[in-house]
Amino acid sequence: MVASPSPRNEPIAGRHRVAVVGGGSAGISVAARLRRAGVTGITLVEPSDSHWYQPLWTLVGGGQAPLRSTRRPEASVVPDGVRWIRRAARAVDPEARTLTLDTGSELAYEYLVMAPGLQLDWDGVPGLAGAMAHDRVCSNYAPEYAPRTWELIKGMRSGTAVFTHPATPLKCGGAPQKIAYLAADHWRRRKVLDHIRVVLVIPDPVLFKVPEWERVLERVARRYGIEVRLSSEMTAVDADRGEVVLTDRANGTAETVPYDLLHAVPPQSAPDWVKRSPLADPASPQGFVAADRHTLRHPRYPTVFTLGDVANLPTSKTGAAIRKQAPVVAANLIDAMAGRRPARRYDGYTSCPLVTARDRMVLAEFDYDLKPAPTFPLIDTFRERRDMWLFKRYALPQLYWRGMLTGRI
Template identity: 85%
Template sequence: MVASPPPGNETIAGRHRVVVIGGGSAGISVSARLRRAGVTDITLVEPSDSHWYQPLWTLVGGGQATLRSTRRAEASVIPDGVRWIRRHALGVDPEARTVQLSGGDELAYEHLVMAPGLQLDWGAVPGLAEAVGHDRVSSNYAPEYAPRTWELIKGMRSGTAIFTHPATPLKCGGAPQKIAYLAADYWRRHKVLDRIRIILVIPDTALFKVPEWNHTLERVADGYGIEVRLRSEMTAVDGERREVVLTDHANGTRETVPYDLLHAVPPQSAPDWVKASPLADPASPLGFVAADKHTLQHPRYPEVFALGDVANLPTSKTGAAVRKQAPVVAGNLLDVMNGRTPTRRYDGYTSCPLVTARDRMLLAEFDYDLKPSPTFPLIDTFKARRDMWVFKRYVLPPVYWHGMLTGRL
């Protein structure tokens, strides 16, 4: 692996052939594929020294995985031959083809891959930023809080537990309800479920947007006695009083509900600097990057591609979606670099591993048209299965580290 230079001393002079912003699953996967195709002069902009396998954070919060097992050093996943600049991107000028970096420097590019992920807007819900991590409030959406979720679940024997889902697009759209099922399963196993009121707050008109899996999840929630609030949202938190305001968007009513455990998922959006850039999609109020939904090429700047959570695509933001998007971006970028029209197409494939109990999981896979797209056509993935849980817990992590991030899968 290429050793990381100390921050602030990286080589940024000259115009770089490919600049990739973001060293998460999307940025690393595309960089690896480009290197395998023989592309040189790839520069990766990523400020963090940690790389997280975020799909396991739900199981961390459910007591089935350690936080340590989800982290590796960023330097260990950067492909050989890729230059790593450990700074924050602060802006993009697509006309000049430059990226503004923390420290005041500019990075010039010929081609740009946008993969900085999204940001967690804790401050968008009054009181949430102050309460999370305290006052019996946790969230599996940040590594510093996921272990606390498990401590709160283990320590609860009666009272009210509330699990929320924001009304914005978010990474891993099933995660807000998966932890509710894991908690309910734990409480049932410990014979306290009948003493706990569970409220699951969902902003949509159904638990899941694909009917085939929605029907199954309705039965799961009903089996645990979960009170599902559809078309509803958490709109305020009072950590000191341990109360949350739930707004029903169907009729506009607001209800203040006391809680003994709150698993809160914050609203999410594109990073602020992306929102302010010309690359942001005017049709996206949350500032996600414009991209053709099939080629993933920017509609106004053909040398720019976007993938992962930051791309404004009509599909769920998941690691499985990135796995399908990365070869499309790499292949189409190679076409553009060689003066050809992009030929690769992304069909919107995404998947959501829906854990419904400590040892059961549904694997929901679908495309832009919400048509089921099973990877294992001979397996009934509309039924919660133990083998699918084993697949998520023990098969997918090594596939991610050794296959997806290396550009092999």
């Protein structure tokens, strides 16, 4: 049921048993699981009328999937029995247990699930916001820019292509390099790769934090002749001149690199209102929400749980992580409502489907300790496989729409 907008500055009647902030994969998955468990009085706060399957945007940018296949109406994924308030949250008072909406209205809750995702800070790099209007700059991190990525890739025959990765936590940490491999493989097949300088900018001292997959990706980068800049980040863009400044994080030296294609990934952080809230973790420079790493309960406010991209957890922000976090939040929230101590634990599991070619992929699965945590025991996911690419392209989207968002998997 879609709620009618409440009058400005008037409270939304009654105290809502469970308020879920965010209608993305995290919020919808938890709401669906709670409904399946018989929980009533759930209210979803989400302003958008579109729900996006974002993991496929890499393949949209690589020319392997249409953008339209990644979108469905938000109303189609809201679970039956959940009240949807199509407004944006703008403040939270966890002491009073109220949310302030963009209308100025207040919503009172008994329990709160924080899943508003993160924000893309296009202004976080000087010149980047304006550069997105230029025809040589693209990004798979927004639906309005991802199709341009493929247009630029397929039209390139020579020059310099730069692919960047921000130094902040980000959604799908492997995506900034996956598109570099897709592009390089396309150029190799078109026999123009020898005429293109491919620069991959990585803020960490290693290409991937888990050694087992780092070795695989190092071989992939060498195969394509990619110039990998470790411990580096994009610090400025001049789109009129077609130049990007790359700064070495180890010694502070900066280099201006001309580009013919720039795939830019912006810095990312918690939404501004979350940063200003008491829920923000003081240890997080980006204002992500504090959470016990195992129970996903807020350490200071026991009626608050969090998951997904907004949670300050020492693991990669991926849809696979959310798939494991959602049942933990739902079960622990039900325990809390019943006066029990939350018993379910999250071990930090996440996975990154690392597309390494136009028909190959490796699946990196690991936990908080960066130890491999494979879920396909009979399949070697440490090597590039075509069946894994087919799994990402065709199986995972169906599992997402029909299983994860409905609380079945």
